[in-house]
Amino acid sequence: MTKKITVALDAMGGDRAPEIVVEGAALARERHLGVHYLFFGIESKIKPLLEKHKELSKVSEIVHTDDVISADVRPSAALRTGRKSSMWLAVESVRDELAGGVVSAGNTGALMASSRYVLGMIPGIMRPAIASFLPTPNGECVMLDLGANAESAVEHLVQFAIMGDAFARTTLGLPEPKIGLLNIGTEETKGTESVRQAYAVLKKMSSNETDFPLNFHGFIEGNDIALGTTDIVVTDGFSGNVALKAIEGTSKLFSALLKQTVQHSIWAKIGFLLAKPAFDKLKERVDPRRYNGAVFLGINGSVVKSHGGTDAFGFSNAIGITADMIHNGFIDRVRDEIERISHLVFSKSV
Amino acid sequence: MTKKITVALDAMGGDRAPEIVVEGAALARERHLGVHYLFFGIESKIKPLLEKHKELSKVSEIVHTDDVISADVRPSAALRTGRKSSMWLAVESVRDELAGGVVSAGNTGALMASSRYVLGMIPGIMRPAIASFLPTPNGECVMLDLGANAESAVEHLVQFAIMGDAFARTTLGLPEPKIGLLNIGTEETKGTESVRQAYAVLKKMSSNETDFPLNFHGFIEGNDIALGTTDIVVTDGFSGNVALKAIEGTSKLFSALLKQTVQHSIWAKIGFLLAKPAFDKLKERVDPRRYNGAVFLGINGSVVKSHGGTDAFGFSNAIGITADMIHNGFIDRVRDEIERISHLVFSKSV
Numbered sequence: 001m002t003k004k005i006t007v008a009l010d011a012m013g014g015d016r017a018p019e020i021v022v023e024g025a026a027l028a029r030e031r032h033l034g035v036h037y038l039f040f041g042i043e044s045k046i047k048p049l050l051e052k053h054k055e056l057s058k059v060s061e062i063v064h065t066d067d068v069i070s071a072d073v074r075p076s077a078a079l080r081t082g083r084k085s086s087m088w089l090a091v092e093s094v095r096d097e098l099a100g101g102v103v104s105a106g107n108t109g110a111l112m113a114s115s116r117y118v119l120g121m122i123p124g125i126m127r128p129a130i131a132s133f134l135p136t137p138n139g140e141c142v143m144l145d146l147g148a149n150a151e152s153a154v155e156h157l158v159q160f161a162i163m164g165d166a167f168a169r170t171t172l173g174l175p176e177p178k179i180g181l182l183n184i185g186t187e188e189t190k191g192t193e194s195v196r197q198a199y200a201v202l203k204k205m206s207s208n209e210t211d212f213p214l215n216f217h218g219f220i221e222g223n224d225i226a227l228g229t230t231d232i233v234v235t236d237g238f239s240g241n242v243a244l245k246a247i248e249g250t251s252k253l254f255s256a257l258l259k260q261t262v263q264h265s266i267w268a269k270i271g272f273l274l275a276k277p278a279f280d281k282l283k284e285r286v287d288p289r290r291y292n293g294a295v296f297l298g299i300n301g302s303v304v305k306s307h308g309g310t311d312a313f314g315f316s317n318a319i320g321i322t323a324d325m326i327h328n329g330f331i332d333r334v335r336d337e338i339e340r341i342s343h344l345v346f347s348k349s350v
Numbered sequence: 351m352t353k354k355i356t357v358a359l360d361a362m363g364g365d366r367a368p369e370i371v372v373e374g375a376a377l378a379r380e381r382h383l384g385v386h387y388l389f390f391g392i393e394s395k396i397k398p399l400l401e402k403h404k405e406l407s408k409v410s411e412i413v414h415t416d417d418v419i420s421a422d423v424r425p426s427a428a429l430r431t432g433r434k435s436s437m438w439l440a441v442e443s444v445r446d447e448l449a450g451g452v453v454s455a456g457n458t459g460a461l462m463a464s465s466r467y468v469l470g471m472i473p474g475i476m477r478p479a480i481a482s483f484l485p486t487p488n489g490e491c492v493m494l495d496l497g498a499n500a501e502s503a504v505e506h507l508v509q510f511a512i513m514g515d516a517f518a519r520t521t522l523g524l525p526e527p528k529i530g531l532l533n534i535g536t537e538e539t540k541g542t543e544s545v546r547q548a549y550a551v552l553k554k555m556s557s558n559e560t561d562f563p564l565n566f567h568g569f570i571e572g573n574d575i576a577l578g579t580t581d582i583v584v585t586d587g588f589s590g591n592v593a594l595k596a597i598e599g600t601s602k603l604f605s606a607l608l609k610q611t612v613q614h615s616i617w618a619k620i621g622f623l624l625a626k627p628a629f630d631k632l633k634e635r636v637d638p639r640r641y642n643g644a645v646f647l648g649i650n651g652s653v654v655k656s657h658g659g660t661d662a663f664g665f666s667n668a669i670g671i672t673a674d675m676i677h678n679g680f681i682d683r684v685r686d687e688i689e690r691i692s693h694l695v696f697s698k699s700v
Binding site for chain 2: 074080135136137147150153173182184185190191192221222223224225226227235237238239241242243244245246247248249250251252253254256257258260261262264265267268271272273275276277278279281282285286
């Protein structure tokens with residue numbers, strides 16, 4: 001009784017498209033049986049790549065278009081001139097229910113703009129938020145917003161918490177994900193007016209008085225992200241983007257220093273060879289490709305942005321997230337939850 | 351022709367005070383000859399510790415007070431009731447020119463409040479900023495504000511850039527430190543209104559038309575902090591604090607995973623033993639104690655906050671930063687630069 005799941009793929013988005021898109025789908029095909037693929041892009045380029053993968057070909061279809069949105073185009077220009085592009089048509093296929101969700105490794109701003117335009121917002125949601133997984137000692141956490149908005153008011157932060165909650169329930173399978181609100185201290189008096197007010201609203205929503213209790217942990221600080229103090233990290237798009245990239249930069253610095261360390265002496269080299277299986281495990285654990293796939297929450301359809309520079313393995317993970325969202329009826333669940341609690345979020349107390 | 355430098359120490363601030371304060375000063379004494387110390391706190395506790403260090407004793411004096419500001423007191427309460435505390439008296443000794451600067455590992459909010467109250471701001475500076483060093487592949491960078499302000503307007507960001515510039519020149523000895531403004535993208539159109547306006551002002555100040563050219567690199571992103579793209583990272587206190595702590599959390603996660611890796615197998619353990627000297631070097635390189643000492647820029651006096659949980663080595667580094675600032679006449683230099691450029695920063699174009 002499995003329903004048919006179709007994922008639309010912008011085959012022309014990303015640094016090494018369409019190669020990594022097809023290769024990524026081939027990897028995803030092995031892990032997610034029963035998923036169908038719609039490739040949008042230049043058929044003469046996609047077809048020969050697809051023919052190398054017999055199993056994938058059986059569940060795939062190509063929708064040809066010559067148009068491609070370039071990596072550096074402004075969102076407004078994409079809206080005006082990109083209507084026949086692989087990205088736009090892939091997003092439209094979700095609106096037209098030909099696909100349950102879409103993945104693109106192309107221009108983030110253009111993908112956000114076309115998604116908002118074509119699919120609209122989930123009723124009641126004011127602002128989209130970009131969400132992604134991050135590694136923690138015990139697994140992973142979800143952080144949002146990662147940069148869809150430069151500024152976020154109190155009602156946006158509260159909605160991010162609700163969307164993050166629905167997202168963690170559906171994709172991580174957590175029954176009561178713990179929600180943290182990012183701040184510069186954990187006392188109620190710390191931070192900006194918006195975070196303090198959002199704290200008050202979320203605190204109220206986490207009490208038993210409401211019919212939609214959230215598991216709200218309270219304020220957390222930057223170091224809590226990587227420590228996995230909460231399952232969900234809620235923040236405005238500015239500090240969320242800064243924090244995400246600060247974490248990425250630190251990981252890179254560490255990897256570079258680790259490499260230097262290994263090259264330090266002949267003993268270090270031998271030592272590293274002996275410990276290689278252990279280091280491979282460490283590498284796998286923090287592999288950024290494993291966390292590839294940022295979700296545009298709030299959009300009325302499942303839209304996932306893959307990193308433009310990822311490889312087939314990374315792209316297959318972005319497909320996996322999309323397939324999970326479709327499989328678990330994510331959009332319907334968020335829609336229901338928003339409807340159920342709208343009186344709480346938009347009450348006069350805010 | 352070395353001038354006498356005196357550093358005031360809040361001997362009672364921090365988790366293991368006064369032990370680490372005295373031990374830290376003893377270490378600093380070895381590295382910074384010619385520096386004198388004023389210990390503020392409970393004499394009966396400080397004296398026996400000081401007697402263990404003959405050389406340090408020769409250049410030290412104890413100013414007794416029974417009063418101590420606790421770690422959890424509110425800044426406002428510290429202002430009302432802390433006037434006879436070790437922290438307050440240490441700060442006053444800078445105002446009274448008994449010391450050139452002060453170090454405390456105590457309550458951050460109380461130290462900021464008492465510093466502003468007792469020493470005031472450098473004329474023309476609107477807001478204090480907390481600045482600290484961070485490791486990069488080629489050395490270190492300075493980041494500010496790290497949380498003195500929850501929100502920062504355009505003129506504050508511009509002033510942070512100027513103070514950071516003066517600070518990097520004096521403490522890192524860089525002739526033309528490169529300044530980056532933290533944002534969620536590098537295009538001029540990205541980010542909040544404040545960062546975009548601050549960008550325009552700094553761009554103008556970095557042109558040859560002005561008599562005070564800054565080496566302004568432009569916008570940078572979170573990953574640029576650890577990569578050392580610029581010598582100075584300017585940001586508002588909210589995202590600065592979040593970024594700093596996100597970096598700390600990631601470092602801790604990495605260390606924990608590295609430890610797990612080493613315990614993975616007997617071969618990994620042997621391998622690690624062989625590579626130990628190399629790993630020790632790596633550890634030293636990213637040792638947070640090396641970067642201990644956050645400076646309260648904008649305060650009309652050199653005030654340095656040590657981490658409350660640091661050890662003697664960490665505390666000695668905070669003393670070192672203070673001694674450098676005094677030695678290089680940091681406060682006078684910032685005062686001069688602010689005066690020189692005030693017409694640029696506060697012109698109508700802002």
